[in-house]
Amino acid sequence: MCWDSKVIPKSKKPLLTPINCAVQVIPWLLSDSNFIKSTSQNLDPQKTVFVGALHGMLNAEGLAKIMNDLFDGVVYAGIDTDKYKYPIGSGRVTFNNSRSYLRAVAAAFIEIKTMKFTKKVQVDPYLEDSLCSACNVQQGPYFCRELVCFRYYCHSCWHWHHSLDSMQSHKPMMRNAKGVGNSGSGSGGLMLVSNHSRSGN
C-alpha cells in the first residue's frame, strides 16, 4: 500500500500522501536464479521444498546458504522467475537427505534477517502430480503435510482417512493452489530465525 491516511495534515483538506512509492529496481543477474552445489547430486522432488514470500533481493546462493545454515544438506536452490527472468518471489530448495527436508517442512515458516531486510518466508513441501498414496488408483491432488499422514490423497481417501476427530484439523494442500488450507495455525509453529550476516546479493 502506497497510501497512508495517517499523514493527512489536519489543517488542510484531506489529501492522501504517497509514501514509499518509489519503484525499486533491483539488478538481477541470470546466474542469480540458480545455485547448484554439486551437479552429480540427484535433485529429488521428495526432498524439495517450495519457498514462498521471498524477498526480491535474495538470490539463489543466498537462499541456499540460509537454508543450509538452518537445516543442512542443501544441494540446490532455485529462484522462480517470470518470462523476463525476473524473480517472482518464490523458489525451491532441494536437500540431499530426508531429515533436513522434513525439518524444513515442519518449520513451515522461517524468518530471514539480513543487514538489509527481515522477511518471514513460507516453507511448503514441493508438490508433484501424484497418485493417491492411499488407494494408488486415483490421482491424489490433496497433500496432507501433517507428519502422521505426509502423503497425497484423492478426494474420497482424504475424507475417509480424516474422518477421525483427531485428524479433522488437517488441512489439504493442493498443487497450483499455494496457500489453500495452509494459513493460520497449521503444523509446526516453530519459528526458526536465521541471523544471516551476508546481504544476500
Ligand SMILES: [Zn+2]
Ligand atoms: Zn485414494
Ligand SMILES: [Zn+2]
Ligand atoms: Zn492428514
